[in-house]
Amino acid sequence: MSNPAFAFEKTLKNRTKKEILADKLTDMILTGLLRDGDELPSERELAQLFGVSRETVRGALAQLTAHGLISVSHGSKTRIRADEETLARCRPATADGTSREMNRFDVDSVFESRIVVEAAIARRAAINIDDKGIEGLEQLLDAQSRLFDSPVHFQLSDQNFHKLISEYANNEILLRYAEELYAFGLHIRRQVMREPGAIERSYHEHRHIVDGLKRGDPDAAERAMLAHLDSVYRTTKTKLTTSQT
Numbered sequence: 001m002s003n004p005a006f007a008f009e010k011t012l013k014n015r016t017k018k019e020i021l022a023d024k025l026t027d028m029i030l031t032g033l034l035r036d037g038d039e040l041p042s043e044r045e046l047a048q049l050f051g052v053s054r055e056t057v058r059g060a061l062a063q064l065t066a067h068g069l070i071s072v073s074h075g076s077k078t079r080i081r082a083d084e085e086t087l088a089r090c091r092p093a094t095a096d097g098t099s100r101e102m103n104r105f106d107v108d109s110v111f112e113s114r115i116v117v118e119a120a121i122a123r124r125a126a127i128n129i130d131d132k133g134i135e136g137l138e139q140l141l142d143a144q145s146r147l148f149d150s151p152v153h154f155q156l157s158d159q160n161f162h163k164l165i166s167e168y169a170n171n172e173i174l175l176r177y178a179e180e181l182y183a184f185g186l187h188i189r190r191q192v193m194r195e196p197g198a199i200e201r202s203y204h205e206h207r208h209i210v211d212g213l214k215r216g217d218p219d220a221a222e223r224a225m226l227a228h229l230d231s232v233y234r235t236t237k238t239k240l241t242t243s244q245t
Contacts, residue, residue, distance in 0.1 A: 017052055018059030024050070025060060026090065029069055029082050032186045033159060036082040038152050040070065048143055049157055051136065107240055110184040111233040115226065117177045118162075122209065122225035123218040124169035133168050137161065137210045144203045151193035154202070155186075161206055165213070185236055192235045205231060 028034045041049065046057045061078065064070045068086055072078045125133075140161045147154040159182065166178045192198050205228040212221030 016059070017056045018063065021050055021052060021056060021060035022063040025064055026067070026069065028156065028159070029080060030087065030090065031183050033155060033183075034080045034082070034152070035187075035190075036080055038080040040078040040080065041153050041156070045143070045153070048139070049153075049160065051139065105184070107185065107233070107237055110181060111229065111236075113177070114181045114229055114233075117174055117181060118166075118225050118229060119222050121166050121169040121171075121174050121178060122212070122221040124171065124174075125165050126213050126216055126218040126221035128170050129165075129168040129213050129216075133164065134210070134214055136164055137213070140164070141203070141206060141210060144199075144206065148199045148203070151190060151199065154193060154199045155189065158202065158206075165209070185240070188236055188239050189232075192239050195235075198235065201231065202228070 025034070034040075040046065040061075043054045043057045043061075047054045050057070061070060061072070065072055067090055069081055069090060070078055071081050140157050144154060144157050144161075147157060162178065162182060163175075166175045169175065193202075205224070208224040209221060209228060212219075212224045
């Protein structure tokens, strides 16, 4: 089984995949990508999304259960537990809260920065990406094509999609900037993704990006990425404006 979400993990030998996945899911909760009461995808869906075995998923979920971050009831869906008390207990004492810091900036500044960073990422990824990377992106697109009515699940896949492309830029600084910028306005993006047609639109924009990457065409990959970012910017800006009126 290929594992796109783990393709570039630099881990110590004693770090297992279930520990890495548990950390990834915890980060998604602490940054607000996953929120209190959200329903997690099934074990099978999580295994496909992260490119790992169901055994790895079960091990990771067991760790989150032990930390009180999810609740699992027999015969029921697994849901996120992210009340303020739980978050305060699980958030590292030294963490300043990257997503909260990023959300202090205005939407125009953030997306001006995303344009610079992710245009460079798209160009570099088109040059560096290999068959394994394309296969990973195609797997994510396949999953996304079935998530048009699942905003939370789509956002999980969306984050992995952008992260995998960023990893193929082979530039750790660009990767870190992209991850921090992605955290901006996640609560607004959740609202946008619930609007009719929003997820399907993002899916087709992702498809155009992958087409450029598959051809190894930096210009096409950059154009597709910029078109996608423009769409994300406009819908985020509109939702922010209407929510403030």
